[in-house]
Amino acid sequence: MRCLKHLYVTDPRADKQRIQETKGGLLKGSYCWILKNDLFQRFRDDPQSRLLWIKGDPGKGKTMLLCGIIDELEKESAKRLSYFFCQATEAQLSSATGVLRGLIYHLILQQPSLISYVRAKYDIPEEKPFESINAWVSLTDIFMDMLNDPALEDVVLIVDALDECKTKNSELLDFIFKSPSRIKWIVSSRNHCPDIGHRLRNATQTAKLCLEDIESTISEAVDGYIRHKVDQLTREKNYDDKLRHAVQHYLMSHANGTFLWVALVCKELADPRVPRRHMLTKLASFPAGLNQLYERMMEHIINSDDADLCKQILAIASVVYSPVTLKELISLVESLEEFDQDELKEIIGSCGSFLTLQKGVIYFVHQSAKEYLLDKASNQIVPSGTAHQHHTIFSRSLLVMSRSLRRDMYDLHHPGTSIDDIRQPEPNPLASVRYSCLYWVDHLSAAISDRTSIPIDDLQDDGTAHQFLSKKYLYWLEALSLLGSIPKGVVAMTKLETLLKGSEGTLLLDFVRDARRFILAHGRVIGNAPLQAYASALTFSPRRSVTRRLFKGEEPSWIVAKPTIAEDSDACLETLEGHDGGVNWVVFSPDGQRLASASRDKTLKVWNATTGHCTATLEGHHGWVHSVVFSPDGQRLASASRDGTVKIWDAMTGQCLETLEGHGGGVNSVVFSPDGQRLASASHDGTVKIWNATTGKCLATLEGHHGWVHSVAFSPDGQRLASASRDGTVKIWNATTGHCTATLEGHGGEVHSVAFSPDGQRLASASRDGTVKIWNATTGHCTATLEGHHGWVHSVVFSPDGQRLVSALRDRTVKMWDVGTGHYQVTLEAHGGGVRSVVFSPDGQRLASASHDGTVKIWNATTGQ
Known part of the structure; x- marks a missing residue:
């Protein structure tokens, strides 16, 4: 079954067998003491005892002890048992998502009917819940629903070496604590793991078994065990x-x-x-x-x-x-x-x-x-340091890939051959270069981050990386497809582009930008059919695409009448699809790694800003979601809805933490204060409300507008609020006292959006009258009016450096302006509906726009390409 295949990250049964073989086999005498241990017996027999934590120093036998417990529990046919062995040296075995995938996979093998919970998420194709590097929310939803299934009885879940789970360890513990009370957990960890120790010591219904406390046992x-090993030596060595x-x-x-x-x-x-x-x-x-x-x-x-x-x-x-x-x-x-x-x-x-x-x-x-x-x-x-070792691996990787990679590695011949129909040949021509294909950029990045300067040749024009990509890029993409790792290629190209920051004007940077655009545009097709890297991907790339020009000789000769394609790439880097209605708002997370979007389909979606994969869909509102914002620490989301509520969500788990009620109409906008302690919301009821973001208590209601309030924004210091209204005005408020300190008038229509500049000295407002106005935020004087829009302006935002301003229009375009001169710079066109919202990434390198056409688009904000 395809969804089970994609869920698979490891078979815990095979891991257990490998571990036991590595350690010379499981000796019953080494673990049978646990069966007589009072603490274990109480945990096993008491329905109120939910979690057993086994801890001890390295080498004390925790893993083999759990292997023994597994063997004993498997003898009880009524039990459903699933387990996972964390391993810090293996990326897929050291993440919370890997743990859940392994536990879910193993449970489904025992009770196949549970596959329905996986299929419910998997059958939403844009979600890619298992391939995404941020799949945590989807997996927790699946697993929680599965564990709540009344047909699933008497379940024990075991996670070994919790301290070796390096990614989302805290979230995994949260999931364990929140799982149904009838589910029993056994976890192990080393001593002296402060985070794990603090959480587990304070957890209720938890039994702690410290191996150092039962030293004699x-x-x-x-x-x-020694007697057993000496018996073996006696036989072998006489x-x-x-x-x-x-x-x-x-x-x-x-x-x-x-x-x-x-x-x-x-x-x-x-x-x-x-x-x-x-x-x-x-x-x-x-x-x-x-x-x-x-x-x-x-x-x-x-x-x-x-x-x-x-x-x-x-x-x-x-x-x-x-x-x-x-x-x-x-x-x-x-x-x-x-x-x-x-x-x-x-x-x-x-x-x-x-x-x-x-x-x-x-x-x-x-x-x-x-x-x-x-x-x-x-x-x-590593006498020369780990950076040198990383660089050595990078250099060798480029060398062996350059020797080995070629077109049609598996001799498929037909460009339409689906990845699901491909059988790995024997010998596998990718066997020796698999690791290099997946990790060469990671090693280059590690080498550079630990050095005082970039290696002279590696990231220069015509250097090692440039030569490899110029000759082997498409072959590498084909190999990634055959390895099921196209998303890894997206991450690699993004990381490489980041490494080249400061290399503007170089041929390599131009190529890497184009190569990243190429894999974003065609990665899904190439992932489904590897040889499409040379067919549709090249054919449907802009004629001036660096990738297309370099690999022109790879274009299929059998396509006689080629489609008419634009000369150059447009500024759109990626289109995020998945909402079932217009998208009203989009926002970047503070670290720029995620996007969140709010839609008329009543949902929020969280996206990986690098790969474009949807990592979570948050449901709970009963009307259009007008606005969404990340907290300054990126841990929470707040959303504003037509249903009259503001909801606060855990941005990592997707759980709704709080619902704020009090407005007398739909809520159009919501924003966190810079310190994350307060929220402000703007409503159809003509008011702005300020809330305690922790308790959900309404602290103040600001009244004064004579119509819907469309937008609200905190100043960078959190001392002021600005609001934009249907009454055609912008108001500035003291965020502490709630007093209105200024009313800005001048627009000839309702004002849809307001934004402070990063230094708090200016305000920008966007209006239905087709203009954007820039105001002195202290005096309230209008300092500039930006004209040239063809219709309503829905949204306006400053760049992080305050030098540029971007407006989103009903006419389906995004316009960029120079704040200093007021001159228009560029128009970005690609949406099929009015653009409702626009936002800069924190580094100012990208823009994201949300449209009535149901999509979010990511744009290059620096070059317009």
């Missing part, structure tokens, strides 16, 4: 009783209740190169304590014949963004190209016991091993 379990006893005694006296320490030492003792006669000498070289053991392992590597190779491999493993395969490792380390896979496995085996190889993929044996290398041994493995 854990020591007994470790001793049992120990006599004396040697067996000596090894067992040393391990028991030095283990300090740490399973991982025992496992690492026994792995070293099992090495065939260690003769039995040297066993005690070898054993005595292992110090107690994990860090001390890691130090000893590092010393051994440095003194080995493969020291240089091992250090290169450890350096790669320490900085990659996801575990790499053997083939990918070879592509990233030039000196490994001469070795075959068997030799490479031997070299990895020489890397102490830091790494383990499972089904061709290289993993750290434990998160603490990676942390040791980066925190304590970085001088040995």
Whole structure:
């Protein structure tokens, strides 16, 4: 089923099997003590006990303990059990969205009827709820509905290594606390994780099991594990009783209740190169304590014949963004190209016991091993610094991609071949370059951010990045499609454009801007059919597109009569579609990463401003939503509706936190104060209300207008309010006392919008009379009237630097003006309906506009291209 395929991020069952194999198998004697533990029994049997938190230091056996609990609970056929193992070294396994996707996926495998909850979101194509990097809201909606299904009974959900969930960890805890009370959770984490500890310690119905508090029990379990491992060594190495006893005694006296320490030492003792006669000498070289053991392992590597190779491999493993395969490792380390896979496995085996190889993929044996290398041994493995290592990976990635990528990597031939019909060939020509295709820009970015200057050649015209993109860009897009990662390409091009900030006028920046526009325009088509990168994508690109000109030779020869396409790209970078009615308002988040839109379809939508994917749809209003605004910290949204209410939402979870009622008519506009403590709303009832944004209490009602109030704005210092009304005036108010300090008159029609300049010295107002007026915000004098609009002006906004002003018109256009001269600069045309709202991104590089045509458009605000 396609939606289940797209939901998939990992199969937790396979992860559990891999973990157990990596750790040498699950030994019942190492975990069976938990079944007799009073705290666990109360949690299991008491319906009021909702959450069991197991915590302990690294290497104490938390993960294997949870594996054992899973095995025991799975024996109870009536239970529905789902679990997830977080892993900090793997991006998809270290995010809250990954956790939910894994838990949902596993539950559906057990109870297929639950797929209906996934399909309800998936069947809204523009939502892309699982592919988006901001899919949290969609997934929480799906999972919460699923957990509330009365047919789903006796559910236990398990999340291991909560501290290794690096993205939205707090939101994941919120979800756990808000889930239905009949759902039981088991989570584990390390000690000394302040955020997790604070939240879980203060949670109700939570049982805490600290492994250090039951030291004798854990020591007994470790001793049992030691006896098991020594039995294995005795069989494999033919120990006599004396040697067996000596090894067992040393391990028991030095283990300090740490399973991982025992496992690492026994792995070293099992090495065939260690003769039995040297066993005690070898054993005595292992110090107690994990860090001390890691130090000893590092010393051994440095003194080995493969020291240089091992250090290169450890350096790669320490900085990659996801575990790499053997083939990918070879592509990233030039000196490994001469070795075959068997030799490479031997070299990895020489890397102490830091790494383990499972089904061709290289993993750290434990998160603490990676942390040791980066925190304590970085001088040995990355003597030139991590930035240099990132740059090395970037350079190698460009080299191997340049060698490997070509047109039609899978020999599909037909440009219409759907991605769903493609079978991966064997051998896979992308196997060695998969990692490079996905992460080359990330490594370049990391290299630059840690350096004092950009590498000389990499981001210059005709430099390494320019040469690669000029020759291989379309082949790279095809590869991303085959890898199911077109959104990764959008993010990469956006990141590359950001890295080039300050390089105006360079050929590379021009190309990157065009390349980003190209993937935004055609990414969905290419993602569905990889070879469309050369067919429709090129054919329907502007004739002067840099990408089209560079890859003109790739255009299909069988298209004889080519469509008439504009010479140049218009200024529109992207069109966001998904609303079922006109869009009344659009706003950027304070960090510029998200957009929120308000629509006549009674919903709000939140969008990823980079990829254009809709990440959430917020429902709850019973009338058109006229306005939406982010709080200054980006954590909340406020919306104003024709239904007469203002709603406050959690911008991360999409939950409605508060509904503010009190207006006697529809609410047209809402805005947060700069400190986020207050809200102001403007209404059909002719008033402006000021609210406490935390409690929802109405603090003041400002009266004085003789008609609907269309718009309200706080001054940058939060001391004043400006309101625009149907009565043709703009009023300025003292935001503390509520007194009207000035009434600005001069428009020949109702005033739809008002905005303060960033310095608070000026006001701009937009009117039905077809003009924009600029006012001195202190004296109230009109300093300029901007004419040239053909019809009503719905919205006006200053750029972040205050140098430009943009107006949104009923005639379907957006106009940009120079504030200093009052001269018109450019008209942006692309909407199919009147433009209701316009806003600058916080950096002033982009504009977003909302229209009656049901779309939001993102524009280049700097070049008009």
